Amino acid sequence: MTTKAAPRAADLEGISAIIADHSDLEGPLLPILHAVQASFGHVPAFAHAPIAEALNITRAELHGVVSFYHDFRDKPAGVHVVRICRAEACQAMGGAAMSEAVLAQLGLDWHGTTRDGRITVEPVYCLGLCACAPAAMVDGKAKGRATADAILLEVGA
């Protein structure tokens, strides 16, 4: 896995640059983690030491923060990320059956990624699209009155 491989110098420089960009913020850790994830697709293990050192926190504290938030990944997601709302309004419109159909078709459980690394399916609890439920988000693009077929079509499955 890429996370196990020794980081390239350019990657470490990228982390340093991100830390420097956020140095004047009060409470910079979440913005730093978002920026790291935006450029690497996840928060790689090699990013932990330099971030912890820069913010004067322990690596354990940093791990506590990274692992607390659902958004931060420790390994890259699939090429396509499908997020399906599991909350009440979507359930009222058949959201559970829709997500079961998507997961079954892809042979996945929640948070799973297809073997070819193409598609990751994650639960989300409300996208604020409750009046056009069920809702999903495919690669950051929201879908209202979603269907399993439309979601699968969008990711080419």
Place this chain on the structure above:
Amino acid sequence: MKIYVPRDAAARALGADAVAEAFSAMGHNVIRNGSRGMVWLEPLVEIAENGRRRAYGNVTPGDVAGILSGAVQSLGSVEDIPFFANQTRLTFARCGVIDPLSLSDYEAHGGLVGLRRALDLGADGIVAEVKESGLRGRGGAGFPTGLKWETVARATADRKYIVCNADEGDSGTFADRMIMEGDPFSVIEGMVIAGLGVGASKGLIYIRSEYPDAIEAMNAAVKIARKNNILGRVLDASHEFDIEIRVGAGAYVCGEETALLNSLEGKRGVVRAKPPLPALEGFMGRPTVVNNVISLATIPVIFEKGAAHYAGFGLGRSKGTMPIQIGGNVARGGLFETAFGMPLGSLIHDIAGGTATGRPVKAVQVGGPLGAYFAPEKFDTPFAYEEFDGQGGLIGHAGIVVFDDSADMRAMARFAMEFCAVESCGKCTPCRIGAVRGVETIDRIAAGDASAVPLLVDLCETMKHGSLCALGGFTPYPVMSALEQFPEEFAARREAAE
């Protein structure tokens, strides 16, 4: 001729971008406005011509040529559609009407009038005005906003902060998202007035990551406000105020104000014990106003029209208007702003037209995942804080989720516990362990173990009284309301299976 195609996330999720592109492809300029709140009609296009605006509902790219030639039938004016005509729009008066990122549009529709008046009133006058308006926290807790501001104003510190809680995680709610996308300057103006009132010069907006469109709109609006001296030196007066946008990371509990402050500080989003109140020791240990988006977005209209005008609407101690969000299995879902006091059943049947499936309404959940289920027997409850409390519920952030008669209430109760287990911050035991045991106990009931029902009741009591915040403390609302109103769904499962 002006063409309006919403850039609201719900409109976009229903194909508004393709519609806007189709208009552009035919050589027309398109204004991407906010949503008028009638989500069942989205994408809702409006054509402004000769001083009138005609609306077209559920527009597809294929309709565009027909709309331009007059071949497609218009819905008439938005203001004449009953869902819209029956509203009292104060907070959402501009949403969907203006170009969200046009400051001149904003000013032409009453924007900045409130801020100018606030500058004249001065700090004490500002706090007094908010107190007089009777505004209560729209995030859910309903705490008087003026009192909170007064506490922060009286605190002495080298720095104070205004934090806008835009972590709208409650399922069934989308008012914060809509106002940030449709009228972002109202949030900014409200925060600036709050800063003047309490003596804060820095504001932070914490927006959940699930709202990329709102994040984009608020960032753009803050830049424009800075360029035009609404932020920085406020309207060239002697006050300084600036705003920074922060993005959440998918933790529901961060909508709780102390967890949100920890998250802003770069920590785990764990709930803090109170006291100390955030008003005295908030962000970075400094006095901090933490207000919901809608509370802050309502401030400008209170100052524009006067506290007495605002307080003239409502019922009892629930003053003013509430943007009610109706979703789930509903014929006409969307945002309906009205004075407090309308009976729940009128909202569901008269306004929203009952279920989308045409089947009978079985129950509605009011106030997000921690809100109680209301069966039709309780539909005469007036929509207001104390009235809902009296019925064992809460209005929360004013989301109503409608379920038809196919809903499995035991499954919904189980989901409430499961959600609490997923999202618990882990700090207090009743929530962290109780939610997991709750799922297991409901599974025992499902398997036919009737002795587990009193155990569930007991567990809910413990969670309600022993939890540190509303997540563990209110999860019993949906669970117990389902159990009390639909006891048959928690019994006799085994007999049915055998």
